[in-house]
Amino acid sequence: MAWSLEFIEFIILAGLAIASAILTLEAREIIYGLFYFGIFTIAVGGLYILLNAGYLAMFQMAIYAGAIVVLVFFAIMLVRRKEGVPLCSSPSIKAKIGGAILSILLIILMLYFVLQYPWVQAVTLPVVNPGDIFYILMSNQLLSFELIAVLSTATIIGGVALVRNDIEIEESEEGH
């Protein structure tokens, strides 16, 4: 295959995604791991742009690189640790090697079966307006869209109800 510009972009973005995903797990401080996680989500968003899904890339960067990273950042700040004592014991070398061997075996097994199928080699990408996805959301998929909205509301209420710290069941004393 010729080294087209798209192929070079794919190589760069894929390398960035894999490297930052590994660094997310291997960074010594968890806050640096979160920083690498942000880079990982942005690289995946770049892959979406490469795949002609620009609206989804915008959504990915707004939700993952924006909301989720900030949410995890606040959670890390709320979970305070004592001076000099690590919050969590790091895994032993034995556990790391065992996990690495298991996951590499899993990757090889999945790729062995997946790559036997003759997949599509190339596709002509149409020029689509990224905003067209709105028309689908508002027509065909309206019910699913509403369900997602209800789910998000329930999540917000559930999250707030879980972490509030003044849980007292007040019983009415007037007896009715």
Next chain:
Amino acid sequence: MDIPLEYFITLATILFGVGVYGVLTRRSIIRILMSVEIMMNAANVNLIAFSIYSSPFNLNGQVLALFSIAIAAAEVAIGLAILILVYRNHSTVDVSELKSLNG
């Protein structure tokens, strides 16, 4: 686009394997949550690649990926709420020390 679909599937598989490695070896709840997010991102890459390569003019596959991202955000919000609750009750986020539900 002249990149074969195999390349995207391979990338998604490798990312999924990295996520599995994180879930298997890490002990902090926050890192396990981030590993799960890496796995969900791998699934999303697969969804969008299949959508684009099977029917480039049809945006329904992208809508499915959009819902997947929204559900991932909801999952992280609830997961972090549970994390803060666990830390408040047990003063640790180490999953190997949370034994109160062990049989």
